Amino acid sequence: MMKKIKYSLLWVCSLILVGCSEPSSIDRWIDNPTANEIKVTIDGNELTIPAKSGVNYTFEYGKHTLSYNNDNFNFVVKPAQFGESGLINPTQSNYYLYTVIYSTSEMNNEQYEKILRENREINNIPAIIDGKEQEIEMPAKLINDVFIEKSQYHWDYSYDQPFPKEITQELGLKKNQSYQERLRKLYRESDFIELLKEDEQGDINFPYQPKKFSEISQYVIPKIDLNSIKCEEGRQYMESLLNDWNHLMTLKGSDFTKPYDNLASNDAMAKSYGSEDKCTEENDPEQSYSKELRQFVDALRNTRDVNFYVIK
Incomplete structure (x- = not known):
């Protein structure tokens, strides 16, 4: 039995909807983590998405268009060799992939941090703390893609799934042998802020910096001469x-x-x-x-x- 060990942050400066493996279409959750209702248009079909909620939408394989906030882009929906779940983030809101360690033995902060650093889990995250812009170092990754794919970010728990207090694994350990496992959870920003407040590190917010859709990374077949x-x-x-x-x-x-x-x-x-x-x-x-x-x-x-x- 392994218990979750909470990491004291170092301050420095799903709903899971599984994509079907059907031959013609796939379902995807369109998420709206903001405090306001939004309208998103898919191929001319306008969807009203309530605040802090979302809609499940069926996409046929092929080329589509998404419009939001007087901006639009084209995208392809297709089968995937190792396709998993994911969500669509039309507002380009911030999500955070947060890592915790489950261990069969007690660990102090130094041991915990060492494992995180060895596995490159700690990143510098831009933040606004008590009104001052700075970066915080934590075992998290900032994600604000329009398409957030589990096959790319590999979370274990989506934003509506809590970390369990403990997990059970068949380990076959020898006497006095310890074992650690890193697990990741995806957070909406508002929930992530609540998590950070548990450490009483002051008033914290994060910059919101959405791009024009024309500026986001696009997949392009190279121009062949x-x-x-x-x-x-x-x-x-x-x-x-x-x-x-x-x-x-x-x-x-x-x-x-x-x-x-x-x-x-x-x-x-x-x-x-x-x-x-x-x-x-x-x-x-x-x-x-x-x-x-x-x-x-x-x-x-x-x-x-x-x-x-x-x-x-």
């Missing part, structure tokens, strides 16, 4: 991949699934890499085809573990 590919067979194969990608962006639901797999599955990527054999030292001495192909395939690989991503 077909004319730069000296190998004719490679150029034709690359052109077919680009055509397949452009066609994919016109598809929705179950029509999207198979063409996507034909581009981005492990087998499809292996086939694409295998196409490098079409271009040899004789017909492509500068490996022009390999250079362009790898840009394209690597771009597909970069998003295989997420269900949602912003596109240009």
